[in-house]
Amino acid sequence: MARRGQPKPDPLPNAEAHSRGFKQSRDARRNTLLEDYVELIADLIADGGEARQVDIAARLGVAQPTVGKALRRLGVAGLVVQKPYRGVFLTEAGQKIARESRLRHQTVEAFLRSLGVSSETARIDAEGIEHHVSDETLAAFRRAMAGGPEK
Numbered sequence: 756m757a758r759r760g761q762p763k764p765d766p767l768p769n770a771e772a773h774s775r776g777f778k779q780s781r782d783a784r785r786n787t788l789l790e791d792y793v794e795l796i797a798d799l800i801a802d803g804g805e806a807r808q809v810d811i812a813a814r815l816g817v818a819q820p821t822v823g824k825a826l827r828r829l830g831v832a833g834l835v836v837q838k839p840y841r842g843v844f845l846t847e848a849g850q851k852i853a854r855e856s857r858l859r860h861q862t863v864e865a866f867l868r869s870l871g872v873s874s875e876t877a878r879i880d881a882e883g884i885e886h887h888v889s890d891e892t893l894a895a896f897r898r899a900m901a902g903g904p905e906k
Contacts, residue, residue: 789828789829789834790885790886791815792811792826792829793829793834793835793845793850794852794853794856794857794860796845797845797849797857799814800844800845805842805844806843806844808826808842808843833848834848834849859885859888859893860885863893864877864880864881866896866899866900867881869899869900
């Protein structure tokens, strides 16, 4: 029920359309951890030539056994390979996901900064938003930042 002076809420969409939104959100939550890991591994490799389990744990703020379990899952998924005494490396599939995730993150972060959000807050907020934003919304962010026409 709308209160006086507030806009009336939109009616509920039909069940099929409504469920698509919830499914997209569930899929994004499922992929968040995977994307965070491969993006961080790519960043560590770019910065220092390798990604070690201890460094991944420190940057994610989790215990090394947690990282070990996640890396095994990523290995089974074909996204990483672990070399004894050498660290973790991304497969081509892992590199592709890392690039896509990094681009989404950079777009969201730049858009937030274009709205006047501080760099630090934009970086932190983008870390969560990047996993849930659609390609259509990312394109709209880019158009808005470029000053292009809205669709």
